[in-house]
Amino acid sequence: MEREEAIALLKKHSTAGASWRAHCLQVGVAARHLAELISRRGHPVDVERVEVLGLLHDLGRSQGHNLRHGIEGYLLAEAAGYQEEGRICLVHILKGHTLHHAVSLGMLTGEEQVRLEEDGWRSGDPSLEEKIAAVADALISDTGLVPIEDKYANARRRYGGHPHLYEDEAWVKGLAEEISELLGKAPYDALQEMRDDLL
Numbered sequence: 001m002e003r004e005e006a007i008a009l010l011k012k013h014s015t016a017g018a019s020w021r022a023h024c025l026q027v028g029v030a031a032r033h034l035a036e037l038i039s040r041r042g043h044p045v046d047v048e049r050v051e052v053l054g055l056l057h058d059l060g061r062s063q064g065h066n067l068r069h070g071i072e073g074y075l076l077a078e079a080a081g082y083q084e085e086g087r088i089c090l091v092h093i094l095k096g097h098t099l100h101h102a103v104s105l106g107m108l109t110g111e112e113q114v115r116l117e118e119d120g121w122r123s124g125d126p127s128l129e130e131k132i133a134a135v136a137d138a139l140i141s142d143t144g145l146v147p148i149e150d151k152y153a154n155a156r157r158r159y160g161g162h163p164h165l166y167e168d169e170a171w172v173k174g175l176a177e178e179i180s181e182l183l184g185k186a187p188y189d190a191l192q193e194m195r196d197d198l199l
């Protein structure tokens with residue numbers, strides 16, 4: 001999938017003024033930047049793929065702003081022929097939880113779980129490209145660069161202190177540490193340095 005195709009899919013399912021569309025465009029820019037730095041340090045990473053995943057991760061918000069936006073985005077991408085790229089929609093919501101646990105949290109139905117498993121859904125470790133996109137998302141609140149702690153403090157204020165939000169924060173911070181190893185610096189600092197390039 002090319003970035004233009006990802007942008008076209010995003011635009012097809014959102015209105016020009018939708019704040020979540022702006023968020024996706026911004027996460028695309030941020031994720032690409034992190035991937036370029038990692039690539040320049042000699043680590044193999046598919047930079048184009050990372051940007052595409054950043055652009056698509058919240059596609060499901062077109063169907064509602066709730067915990068189902070992961071599966072909804074995956075289904076929209078799949079229907080457009082981009083099943084593999086659409087995984088990020090679900091991965092960034094699952095945050096390491098199994099599909100079974102995600103059903104109990106209301107992220108998808110039992111029928112959807114069965115269908116995903118029949119289609120060969122890989123639980124377990126996300127790809128490096130998916131990890132970079134998930135970390136970029138965790139550092140961008142709407143379109144602004146924020147520390148991961150601040151994004152989760154906001155989420156707790158908005159949605160209450162669900163235990164899974166603390167688990168989610170720990171999962172993303174673990175990924176951010178992995179990415180830091182590859183970047184040679186914290187992802188937040190790397191994005192801070194390119195702030196002028198953010199939208």
Ligand SMILES: [Fe+2]
Nearest residue numbers: 057058069092
């Ligand atoms: Fe999301």
